[in-house]
Amino acid sequence: MSQTTETSVPYVPHPVSRHVPLHYLHGPQSSPHDGTPRGRIERFTWDDSALYPGTTRTVQVYVPAQYDPAEPAALMVFQDGQLYLDPSLDMRAAVVFDNLIHAGSMPVTIGVFVDPGQPGNRNAEYDPANSRYGDFLLSEILPAVRERLGLAITEDPDRRAICGGSSGGNCAFTVAWEHPDSFRRVLAFVASFAQIPGGNPYPELITSSPAKPIRVFLQASRWDLDFDQPERNWYSNNLLVAAALAERGYDHRLVLGDGGHSPNHGGVVLPDALRWLWR
Numbered sequence: 001m002s003q004t005t006e007t008s009v010p011y012v013p014h015p016v017s018r019h020v021p022l023h024y025l026h027g028p029q030s031s032p033h034d035g036t037p038r039g040r041i042e043r044f045t046w047d048d049s050a051l052y053p054g055t056t057r058t059v060q061v062y063v064p065a066q067y068d069p070a071e072p073a074a075l076m077v078f079q080d081g082q083l084y085l086d087p088s089l090d091m092r093a094a095v096v097f098d099n100l101i102h103a104g105s106m107p108v109t110i111g112v113f114v115d116p117g118q119p120g121n122r123n124a125e126y127d128p129a130n131s132r133y134g135d136f137l138l139s140e141i142l143p144a145v146r147e148r149l150g151l152a153i154t155e156d157p158d159r160r161a162i163c164g165g166s167s168g169g170n171c172a173f174t175v176a177w178e179h180p181d182s183f184r185r186v187l188a189f190v191a192s193f194a195q196i197p198g199g200n201p202y203p204e205l206i207t208s209s210p211a212k213p214i215r216v217f218l219q220a221s222r223w224d225l226d227f228d229q230p231e232r233n234w235y236s237n238n239l240l241v242a243a244a245l246a247e248r249g250y251d252h253r254l255v256l257g258d259g260g261h262s263p264n265h266g267g268v269v270l271p272d273a274l275r276w277l278w279r
Contacts, residue, residue: 020258021258021259021260021262022257022258022259022265023264024257024264024265025268026090026092029095029096029099030092030095030096030267030268030271031092032098033099036098036099036102037098037102038065038098039062039064039065039067039094039098039101040062040063040065041060041062041063041085042060042063043058043060043061044059044144044149045057045058045059046144049117049140050139051132051135051139051140052117052121052124052136055117055118055119056118057115057118058081058082058115059112059114059141059145060082060113061111061112061113061145061149061151062085062093062094062097062110062111062112063110063149063151064098064101064108064109066102066108067110067151068108069150069151069152071108072153072154072155073107073108073109073110073153073154074106074107074108074109074110074159074160074161074278075109075112075153075160076109076111076160076161076162076163077111077113077141077160077161077163077175078093078111078112078113078114078162078163078164078168079114079116079126079163079164079167079172080115080116080165080166080168081112081113081114081115082115083165083263084113084163090262090264090267090268091263091266091267092267092270093111093270094111096270096271096274097109097111097274100274100275105274105275105278106277106278107278109161109278110145110151110153112142112145114137114141122167125171126164126170126192127167127170127192127197128196128197129170129177129196129198129201129202130178131178131179133171133174133175134174134175134179134182134183138179138182157181157183157213158184158185158213160182160183160184161183161184161185161186161277161278162176162183162185163187163188164188164189164191165189165190165191165266166190166191166192167191167192169188169191169192170188170191170192170193170195170196172186172187172191173186173191173193173241176212176214177202177205177212177214180212180213180214184214184215185215186215186216186217187217187273187274187277188217188218188219189263189265189266190219190220190221190238190261190262190263190266191218191220191234191237191238192234193234193237193240193241194225194226194232194233194234194236194237195232195234200237200240202240202241202244203241203244206241206244206245206248206250207247211248211250214250215250215251215252215277216245216250216251217273217276217277218238218241218252218253218255219254219257220235220238220242220255220256220257221235221256221257221259221261221262221265222235222256222257222258223258223260224260224261234261238254239254242254253273255269255273
């Protein structure tokens, strides 16, 4: 039999009142540390899309200090890129990458942070449950990253992850679901499965389709949008997706917080989520 070890955590009281979202405080891996090598950020504008014509967007690429062009790096793509890179906001992904890569808690990973197409194309890109956005990443954005920056990125789908929050969260799941031969690790924060045009197809698809080789981390908030409504309930739709993953035996994890539709809790758990995702 395999042995397991227990982890002890301190008791933290939660508020008794309803509708009192918690604000979570960041841990040490979300702040810069002296002596930790820092990656660099490269930027370019993508305004020549065949799949989303007439749009323009900023693409920012995190290159870790440990990157060696002789060794193709792991890859992680983020939707709403600037939200994840701004060190004054909750996610602070570049800082977290610096700390975890330095500690050996995740592989040397190139982060590709893609903003939604402008003007106003975010929901048209992120919400549909089809292959178009994944095709866009694979046929346009990742080739541009390689060609413009000359970076060596792995083709191994087990070393390629995708992340997003809100509509970017269900988008991340959709990309891996449609393209498991290119992305097999998913990180979705307060995903907007409830907002998918035509309804959330994934609970039924997950339970009725052959299992796909993907690993999924979901973070959901108890007081998310329409949390007590029978229709378009962000909270319950995340639970339904998690339940379907559990029933089919997927490698998955669901973390619940007492927040609203906010990146706060997701940003706080990002270091733990990445350690779990890349274990």
